[in-house]
Amino acid sequence: MSRNQYVSGAVIRRLPRYYRFLGELLDKNITRISSKELAELMSLTASQIRQDLNCFGGFGQQGYGYNVSLLREEIGKILGLDRKFKTILVGVGNLGRAFSANIDFAGSGFELCAMFDNNPDVVGTVINGVTVKDAAEIESFCGENNPDVAILCVPSEAAQQLADRLITCGITSFWNFTHYDIKLDHPEAVVESVHLTDSLMALCYQVKDIKSPAKE
């Protein structure tokens, strides 16, 4: 499969959505779909879909539409979902616990191989088959296992020091749920941040706009 040098972040960000919709089509035993039909389903335009998929060499055959299964498989490969990047999770509070229980790591290209916390009540407990280790063991674990990715679910105050430690341990990539901006201190790191409070505030703006637009 040929691939253009530069693929914009916006396209990458749409790929998981394609992957999801194509999976739902397969669940409904739909094996072939035109860009027009897929566009309607996803509230996009057919030309945007063709453009997006052309970034990676294109998959459709003019007049025949896309083979759903093949297209989904290829998008999965582009995303790297066939990999198993070794992943650790740090901070096993409510949020960390929720992610370890609810997120399909294996289906997303990752393998959750260890969880760490510094709360003695949590250390040693087993969550979804993984025993929570003491955060003091991070260095020795990383030395032996070389994980690629860390999920940060610690309080924001603790995030900066933790990120420094993890990067020293050779971790290059982060799924970041804290408000600490890792890239400010470590521009070379790969960071995907989920700022839940920012998302809620953005919702607030929109709700305010429909509830009392005249107040401004």
Add this chain to the structure above:
Amino acid sequence: MSRNQYVSGAVIRRLPRYYRFLGELLDKNITRISSKELAELMSLTASQIRQDLNCFGGFGQQGYGYNVSLLREEIGKILGLDRKFKTILVGVGNLGRAFSANIDFAGSGFELCAMFDNNPDVVGTVINGVTVKDAAEIESFCGENNPDVAILCVPSEAAQQLADRLITCGITSFWNFTHYDIKLDHPEAVVESVHLTDSLMALCYQVKDIKSPAKE
């Protein structure tokens, strides 16, 4: 405060980040900051900051910089954080439980007034002072309390029917953690979606790119 008619989604999406950074400055007793200093701190350009804030009428005084406290307060008002939109949460699994415990609803413009689930083991339990109600009571609760917003933490299969019910109950706005695209069936709804798996897949693509860029 004057305000331009149209403010782009991208600007709105940056406002919570401004709000956060300004809060951190206040915590450090910094009361005044130039757009240049703020830009460095946030990895933006001074001109982008001035442009963003000008959408809402501008707050700075040439040569004097921004009053941190005042600017933060104004951004909070623009976002609507001084409101208390009545909010319900449906689906008290790990994720719903994590949000109810970890998210500062009051500081984000919302008031979490009820939680619902259909699991008899969960109904009746008290989480952070809120008793979980039976999902069968959603209609009667909404009839009496008129909530504005619902947080959807149910399995994706259940989301479509639930959204239909909630919209019939007069709920207009959603913080959506399911993969169901509410706007496809209800284009008038206000929806802020957090697709955690999509975020993880987007990370996977980036990790793959630094780990094995030559494989493509």
